[in-house]
Amino acid sequence: MTPRWVICRSCGRHVKAGDRACPHCDAGLSRLDSVRAPERRSVAVGRVVLATAVTGIGAGACGGHVMGQDAPSQADILGSCPASLPSGGYTSCVDTSISCNCTQAAGCTCTSPPANLCACGRFGECSGGSCVPQDCGSDSYLSSTGCKPTYWFEGKLPPTATCYGCPPLLA
């Protein structure tokens, strides 16, 4: 039969229930308050460990990244062009099949009214008749001051040859 274990309040170690004295510190165990049950503490330990783990995992899952913090303004993209086209595009355009609101739009000649003619912002480009953010490539992003390298080491770490044994590229 498995003995029942309790905790000696004097030294905090396990003793068999019913023992008259603690085998570790010789404290008397005849009084009811000289021992305590271990179960409650085990539950508390489990809760603390679980809470620590959950807190760590939960906090770790959140990167804290602020999206768009350094993004260009709408004015830098759209320039003098409207943000959205009138339904059906500009009927004054020669080719009404193109939703034209940019002067740069290929194949679109807007004749009147002159207000239809607009220019994208300094960081915008015309695509399909609308002003969109300019393409900075795969390793850069468009910031409020133009294209910037995405990765912190770009510009600090020179590129090298990509094949094994090739000499490094010279800048």
Next chain:
Amino acid sequence: MNVARGMRRGTPLGAMLVAVIALASATTHASDRLQFEAAGRAGFGLALGNVDTAPGDRLDQTSPGMVPFGIDFGVRLQSRWRAGAYFDFAPAAFVGDALKRLGSGNAVRVARFGGEAAYHLRPEGPFDPWFGAGFGAEWLWAANSAGSTSLSGVEMLLEGGLDMPFAPEWSWGPFVGATFGAYTSLPNPDVHEWALVGVRVVALFGGGASAQASGRGDGSDP
């Protein structure tokens, strides 16, 4: 008397002297409850979060993970409290995709060190859960065959584990942890994390004969 006068004046020197004397006194009168601890650890660290605020500059684009090896030094007070320092070094962390695109000869190394305090829940038992927190610094080196560059910053550490004695004064067990850091050498640092998991081996020494009897691995405890 001079020390007490220093404390009344609020001088740092007086406070430091009192702290040293108090620690020495505690060591003298309760040497059986003060032990030194050394631990070695190895594990895996998963990169999370962002290096800086540039969209897409995630830490895993530089290094998705690392295999750090570390050592801890500290003191144990009354078996339960631990205070000390940690040193971790990953000599060959995994290389991220963005770094690989720069070319050949890529390498990433990560080093971390700091101070930590921990609490052991059942130091006398066969399974001793512990949890702790600390602050420290982190360095990350990135290199290819043409050059190298580095980042440095600060970090907060949260971790916990389970120590299991396997010999007198020796124990081993798993640990999990997470660091929350920022590379403050960058102009726009963001928060990144290392999720850590691994195994450590711990040796306790000092504290006299009563430390031997403090019960680590004592078969009388269930």
